[in-house]
């Protein structure tokens with residue numbers, strides 16, 4: 166599947182290790198992840214050279230083209246919230262996952278869009294399990 170992985174950049178990078186585990190698992194499973202670079206510890210340096218309009222155009226096109234969007238929402242991020250809303254407007258299936266204990270916006274927690282799912286995890290292994298379960302569910306649609 167073509168999976169848009171969405172995670173905080175400007176919002177903060179404390180959860181970067183879990184982003185890396187998620188993206189590694191998605192790639193190992195054979196998925197195409199255009200945003201794989203977002204899981205890198207060096208993403209700020211790499212994206213710094215890209216013009217904001219180019220980032221916006223590129224990411225919107227990637228969301229349009231994806232089969233599903235997986236967002237890690239433990240760290241609040243304008244960009245992640247925007248991408249979730251865009252994907253749902255386009256009727257894409259979306260999973261928002263977060264670490265147990267993270268403070269998540271009620272605009273995420275309260276979202277009852279039929280294509281929206283949420284998942285809470287204890288550690289990165291559990292995050293990968295819930296993401297694989299979500300994707301398996303889509304295969305059965």
Ligand SMILES: O=c1[nH]c(=O)n([C@H]2C[C@H](O)[C@@H](COP(=O)(O)O)O2)cc1CO
Nearest residue numbers: 171172173174175176212242243244245
């Ligand atoms: O340099 C960037 N490249 C980029 O692709 N994004 C997109 C992808 C991420 O899922 C999301 C992160 O948004 P934010 O920077 O507001 O935390 O926005 C965001 C930035 C920085 O705002």
